[in-house]
Amino acid sequence: MTRVDHAEASSKFIEAKDHADFHDKRLWDLRKKRDSESEAMPEWETLRTLASAIKEHTLTHLGDYLEEFERNATANGMVVHWARDAAEHNQIVHEILEQHGATTLVKSKSMLTDECEMRPFLENRGIEIIETDLGERIQQLDDEPPSHIVVPAVHKLRGDVAEVFGRTIGTDAANTDVPYLAESQRRHTRPYYLKAQAAMTGANFAIAETGSFVVCTNEGNADLGANLPPLHIASIGIEKLLPKVEHLGVFVRMLSRSALGSPITQITSHFRAPRPGTEMHVVLVDNGRSERLGMDDFWYSLKCIRCGACMNTCPVYRRSGGLSYGSTYSGPIGVIIDPTFNLRKYSSLPFASTLNGSCTSVCPVKINIHEQIYKWRQVIAERHQLPMVKKEAMRVAGKVLASPKLYRAAVEAAAAGLDHLPRFLVYNPFNAWGRQREVPSAPASTFRQWYVTNRGAER
Amino acid sequence: MNSRSHILARVRRNQPAWRTLPEIPSFDRPLADPWAAFATALARMGGSVAVPPEGGALDAFICARFPQARVICSATPEVAGTRAVATVRDPAELDDVDVGVVRAVFGVAETGSVWLSEREFGVNVLGFLSQHLVVLLDPRSLVPDLHHAYRHPGFLEARYAVFMTGPSATADIEGVLVRGAQGIRTMTVIPVAAADASSAYQPGRTA
Numbered sequence: 001m002t003r004v005d006h007a008e009a010s011s012k013f014i015e016a017k018d019h020a021d022f023h024d025k026r027l028w029d030l031r032k033k034r035d036s037e038s039e040a041m042p043e044w045e046t047l048r049t050l051a052s053a054i055k056e057h058t059l060t061h062l063g064d065y066l067e068e069f070e071r072n073a074t075a076n077g078m079v080v081h082w083a084r085d086a087a088e089h090n091q092i093v094h095e096i097l098e099q100h101g102a103t104t105l106v107k108s109k110s111m112l113t114d115e116c117e118m119r120p121f122l123e124n125r126g127i128e129i130i131e132t133d134l135g136e137r138i139q140q141l142d143d144e145p146p147s148h149i150v151v152p153a154v155h156k157l158r159g160d161v162a163e164v165f166g167r168t169i170g171t172d173a174a175n176t177d178v179p180y181l182a183e184s185q186r187r188h189t190r191p192y193y194l195k196a197q198a199a200m201t202g203a204n205f206a207i208a209e210t211g212s213f214v215v216c217t218n219e220g221n222a223d224l225g226a227n228l229p230p231l232h233i234a235s236i237g238i239e240k241l242l243p244k245v246e247h248l249g250v251f252v253r254m255l256s257r258s259a260l261g262s263p264i265t266q267i268t269s270h271f272r273a274p275r276p277g278t279e280m281h282v283v284l285v286d287n288g289r290s291e292r293l294g295m296d297d298f299w300y301s302l303k304c305i306r307c308g309a310c311m312n313t314c315p316v317y318r319r320s321g322g323l324s325y326g327s328t329y330s331g332p333i334g335v336i337i338d339p340t341f342n343l344r345k346y347s348s349l350p351f352a353s354t355l356n357g358s359c360t361s362v363c364p365v366k367i368n369i370h371e372q373i374y375k376w377r378q379v380i381a382e383r384h385q386l387p388m389v390k391k392e393a394m395r396v397a398g399k400v401l402a403s404p405k406l407y408r409a410a411v412e413a414a415a416a417g418l419d420h421l422p423r424f425l426v427y428n429p430f431n432a433w434g435r436q437r438e439v440p441s442a443p444a445s446t447f448r449q450w451y452v453t454n455r456g457a458e459r
Numbered sequence: 460m461n462s463r464s465h466i467l468a469r470v471r472r473n474q475p476a477w478r479t480l481p482e483i484p485s486f487d488r489p490l491a492d493p494w495a496a497f498a499t500a501l502a503r504m505g506g507s508v509a510v511p512p513e514g515g516a517l518d519a520f521i522c523a524r525f526p527q528a529r530v531i532c533s534a535t536p537e538v539a540g541t542r543a544v545a546t547v548r549d550p551a552e553l554d555d556v557d558v559g560v561v562r563a564v565f566g567v568a569e570t571g572s573v574w575l576s577e578r579e580f581g582v583n584v585l586g587f588l589s590q591h592l593v594v595l596l597d598p599r600s601l602v603p604d605l606h607h608a609y610r611h612p613g614f615l616e617a618r619y620a621v622f623m624t625g626p627s628a629t630a631d632i633e634g635v636l637v638r639g640a641q642g643i644r645t646m647t648v649i650p651v652a653a654a655d656a657s658s659a660y661q662p663g664r665t666a
Contacts, residue, residue, distance in 0.1 A: 029634065030634075043486045046484070046486075050481055050483060053479075053480075053481045054480065054481065056478045057477075057480040057481075060474050060476065061477065062470050062474060063467050063471040063474065066467065067467070076618075083462060084462045084465055088462060132641065134632070134641075135629075135632075138631070151631055152631070158632055158633050158635075161632050178632045178633060178635040179635075179637050181632055182629055182637040182640060183637075183639075185641075186640065189641060190554075190641070193588075194551045210614065210615060212614075218627065218628050218640065219628070219629050219640035220643065221640075221641045221642075223583070223587045224584065224587045224641060224642060227583040227584035227587060227619075228551060243480060245614045246609050248605075249483065249606035249609040250483060250606075252605055252609075253569075253604075253606075260630070262503075263503070263569065263570045263571075263624075264570040264572060265624070266505075266625055266627055267621060267622070267623055267624070267642070268622040269619070269620075270614060270617070270619070271619060272614075272618050272620070273619075275577070275583065275618065275619070286462075286466045286469075286470075290466055290469040290473055291469070291473065293470060293473040294473030296475075
């Protein structure tokens with residue numbers, strides 16, 4: 001398993017300046033829209049506290065709530081399956097499709113199916129899968145994973161989309177008009193809803209009390225799928241449980257406000273039982289979640305409702321793009337989830353942060369994201385997963401910072417060095433900071449020299 | 460051990476110490492004009508409110524708003540349209556619908572949403588395959604916010620229940636908002652008192 005090199009991948013992202021600038025601007029715009037929504041609600045902070053407490057309660061009673069959900073969903077006529085890991089999830093979905101002779105599947109957006117890498121698994125077994133969310137479809141047609149959990153193609157500009165659609169669904173590749181592109185996808189996708197034998201959705205919430213699940217979308221694609229073919233499969237991570245319907249008020253009020261800065265998604269659907277004459281299957285997926293639940297420092301990440309607010313606010317994510325994280329989950333939430341899947345592969349990700357804490361401040365369920373990032377760094381250092389350059393730099397820095405004498409000597413030498421050393425020595429591979437920035441010129445004297453001269457007498 | 464027992468056993472083994480479930484307080488604040496709040500919220504989400512002339516027929520009003528419409532499929536006896544949803548056998552038959560007409564059970568002032576279930580739709584996909592959707596809503600049937608909305612008993616009974624808030628929309632390309640993504644292109648809410656006053660959901664009475 002190769003290690004993801006976030007810094008290296010980001011440097012490629014940054015090279016395309018138009019893209020990088022737009023990406024930064026677009027996501028910051030979402031953050032500002034989120035702010036104006038949350039600031040308009042006096043109870044916002046109370047809602048965050050409630051959401052966090054409801055999630056923590058549910059997670060600490062998860063076994064009971066999962067059984068309650070299963071009991072009620074089954075009584076409603078759904079079929080409930082349990083999948084230990086991604087492989088079992090994919091197997092179950094394939095078996096259901098096979099039993100129904102389904103060869104075409106209309107699928108709405110689900111991070112969980114991306115996490116399970118379900119699409120290639122099913123495609124290799126002859127199932128035609130149509131991603132129906134516009135952003136997800138763009139990514140599917142371009143053979144790329146989504147770069148953001150809410151807006152999957154946010155790293156692409158309209159010209160890129162026109163090129164992808166021109167190449168794949170026969171639109172005019174020179175026409176970059178956004179309504180034209182969206183309308184083209186609408187017309188291209190519609191026949192599939194009518195001919196597909198099966199539909200698939202994820203779920204934003206699953207309610208133990210009713211055995212129902214909730215899907216929040218804007219495009220109408222999930223409900224077109226779920227209400228046409230005779231088979232609906234929903235993949236649901238076990239952490240999506242909520243005890244009661246009344247708890248939805250807290251979460252639905254915050255989800256879209258946090259994600260897009262809109263008061264609610266255009267469509268918020270509650271599935272409790274199959275339509276008469278059709279089947280509804282739910283696959284409850286663990287895939288590492290039950291293990292994460294036992295990690296003292298990290299189980300709080302299971303509260304996540306996948307709104308993406310932490311990504312939109314993160315200066316590193318905005319300037320490096322989701323694909324540079326090399327994982328289904330990117331940005332701050334990805335940084336704390338990904339190492340639980342594979343510590344070695346994702347060991348560079350917790351360093352893709354300035355620890356500014358903005359992610360924690362905007363998180364609607366109050367996950368202590370930046371504290372977890374810091375803790376992951378410690379875990380990675382302890383397990384010797386630091387790359388050599390970082391390790392050496394930290395070892396030396398640790399030594400120097402521990403000794404006032406060494407520190408003073410180093411500062412003085414560095415100040416002198418900055419003014420006189422040739423560029424290739426200052427901007428050496430050990431100076432990661434100087435890769436995209438100019439090192440500031442050193443002041444005439446160090447702080448200590450200044451202090452001794454000016455305040456020395458006061459001691 | 461099968462996967463179910465395996466997962467449940469590991470969840471129970473790893474569950475952190477119990478935390479209590481908080482009570483959800485009331486966030487009620489006086490709402491001077493709930494209908495105006497509803498209409499404003501709906502407009503923000505791209506939907507619109509249309510008030511029919513006093514004593515005018517709804518069918519004529521809807522036809523006048525959608526002069527190009529060939530198929531108007533109604534799920535409420537209050538509007539005849541050109542096709543009654545009760546005659547539909549296969550949901551795919553609704554592919555040609557220009558305007559779908561439904562009566563919502565209640566609206567949410569906070570968000571501009573309307574609540575619909577399989578009972579109101581007749582065929583659920585009417586709310587998504589139609590090019591446009593007209594929603595009749597009793598202006599008395601408004602709840603102030605989503606906390607109140609989620610107390611509606613319909614959530615415990617309906618197979619399928621949905622808050623629809625304006626037309627389908629996407630901003631997946633450069634954040635440019637396109638209304639009319641894959642479902643309905645427009646949503647028009649018409650305030651009409653329910654013929655059967657007892658059927659109107661009036662949260663004031665049930666609270």
